[in-house]
Amino acid sequence: MTRKQRRLSLIGAALGVLALAVALVLGALKDSIVFFNSPTDVAENHVKPGTRIRIGGLVKEGSVRRGESLAVHFEVTDGRSTVPVAYQGLLPDLFREGQGIVAEGALDPMGTFRADSVLAKHDETYMPKEVADSLKKQGHWKDEYEKKAGAARQGRAQ
């Protein structure tokens, strides 16, 4: 093989692997990404039942009902719209009414969100970012969270 042929075979292999990688990435981006929706998005965009999505918002006060064998129903709200959620399993450490959560799953034909995972990635002062953003959009982001953030800042200023 001449030097040129060798170089060409090398470049050919490189392009081949690269093309494979690009094809895989494009394919996966089409199929396996999950969009985030607030309860208002769910109502307005008419998300089809069966499509995997994430929803996020606050767990509505007084909405949590526990059933047999770890089944739990609750409602997620962003202040304007509410989506009923059904989940079976252990809830995260900090799942509470009034707290922000993100759930992943799909809507059933009745409009109930069947979650297969529920995340509450927050402590007392931190909201999941999608939830905070969508609450801000709805104009429900004020007092409490600002106050907590403010208190943290005051601690710094003293």
Add this chain to the structure above:
Amino acid sequence: MIAEFGHYALVLALALALVQASVPIVGARKNDPVLMAVAGPTAIAQLLFVAIAFGALTICYVRSDFSVINVFENSHSAKPLIYKISGVWGNHEGSMLLWVLILSLFGALVALFGGNLPARLKANVLAVQSWIAVAFLLFILVTSNPFLRILQPPFEGRDLNPILQDPGLAIHPPLLYLGYVGLSISFSFAIAALIDGRIDAAWARWVRPWTLLAWMFLTLGIAMGSYWAYYTLGWGGWWFWDPVENASFMPWLAATALLHSALVMEKRNALKVWTILLAILAFSLSLIGTFLVRSGVLTSVHAFATDPTRGVFILAILVLFIGGSLALFALRAPLLKQGGLFAPISREGALVLNNLFLVSACGTVFVGTLYPLALEALTDEKISVGAPFFNATFGPLFVPLLIAMPFGPLLAWKRGDLLGVAQRLVGAAAIGAITVAVVFAMEGGGPILVPFAIELALYVMAGAVTEIVERTGLLKVPFLTAFARARGLPRSAWGGAFAHFGLGLTLLGIIGETQWGIERIAELKPGQTISIRRYDLKFDGMNTRQGPNYRELSAHFTVRRHGDVIGVMEPAKRSFPSRGSSTTETALMTRGFSQLYLSLGDPNPDGSLAVRLYYKPLVLLIWLGAVVMVVGGALSLSDRRLRVGAPKPARSRSALAPAE
């Protein structure tokens, strides 16, 4: 006083770093040995002053000096000593200080142990290393000063996030930083070579041990982090394809590719330009990782936009270093002379293939990590890219890599015999296939991909053994001869075989855990039993206990196998009043390489308790494999050939003397 002392030390370190960043470079240009010799002592002094600053912050933490904001925000007087110390790097400011400490440490190590480096190269390397130090010291002093005071000190601190109060997390960040900041050395070597405009096989021989060292720490750090996530988060997962994890995984992939291409360069003087590019990319990915984790861009793209000081500063560092180094590369790389011809089927060819797949796999992780951020910044659309994406992209790219892996070490340099090697690997593939058949006969089938995956893992492991068997002639020559040959094999050959074997082990662990793992969730009342596989766990009751800075509610379970008691498991929930938060302490019971994993949900008012129980077969192999890889790295690092310097050109001799 101590805090101010630390602050001054940091400022002095910056001054030293500025000297180190400029004087040696001028010296190298003018070929002035005195100016070049400035690099070594300043690098050591820089380490000294950064270490003093770090020590000062540590003292503030140990003494619970809450007049320092950083201590007030992240510590508590009742916290055990080890977490007071680990709290130093459990926050933004402190972890950046640790970052710079390790950066200076590597610079000082080159100054101390780089005695056999040509003076010009050494001067340039240390200067480039110091450019990075200048950037990050400025970053700390301007935006993230850990030594700021509060005027009226509070009585008590706000405590470290309870989830971080864990021995695993005490050592995970230092290991990880040793890894990814260690890659700065390969970067500095690459830039120094580009500045100088010359590069040879000896260069690769100097770079490889440093990259190897960083790679070992990175491997350990990632494995440690993964194990920590596994036992702390209570979900039984060990890898989440979380951006923070990906931030450390991308440099690992690039460093792995770099190790292999440096091999080609060292042995065959080929792939020079590519090796330089990889060295730049590996550290660039470390910087991107630092940016992702430290700028707050992950917490919220919007928070990043509204309080941009830190993020923009790191972004500027990123653009400056990555852009600058790539521009320099574009200018200088064409000047580097190509050398070393090889046929596509050869050890070089196999290593090129390894590099192609590793870099492409790294590329898919990069896209998956940054695409959601870019999309949100540009269109305000929020998406999550999770495990399905990475399984569909990273997985298929890794499979051909694993198939090709055992071929590499068996192929000859320059021109190899693919058929011959394939024949020699038939044994390895057969061992895998037979084991798979036996396992499936016992377990009774499963998804079609599983036997293929296990076959692959076993083949990779058997392939590594085959290499050693082939090289020692075991089975062909008398055992004692083979033993003598095994002792005579270069340690780097053993190192490579160990590392490949370790990867096979990790793979086997991953397959075992994901394919045969069982999960049970139940609500139990005292006296009730939950069963998994052949294990029965009886819930005996709850007790409460007071820890140093938390209250613990623990559940007592007796574990029986076929009716015989084999132990107890005590998962717990801890609540930390200082932060008003709680953590879940899982209980683990190790059976061979498998584990029983038990974590608690919330206790119900009626006295019952929700529990999550997993049987995780072979799960320990995931991390054991990583440890074996690191052992391989250590063996390779101890190879005599790496420690003995390459022959020095005669003319650099005189220039070298003053540097020592």
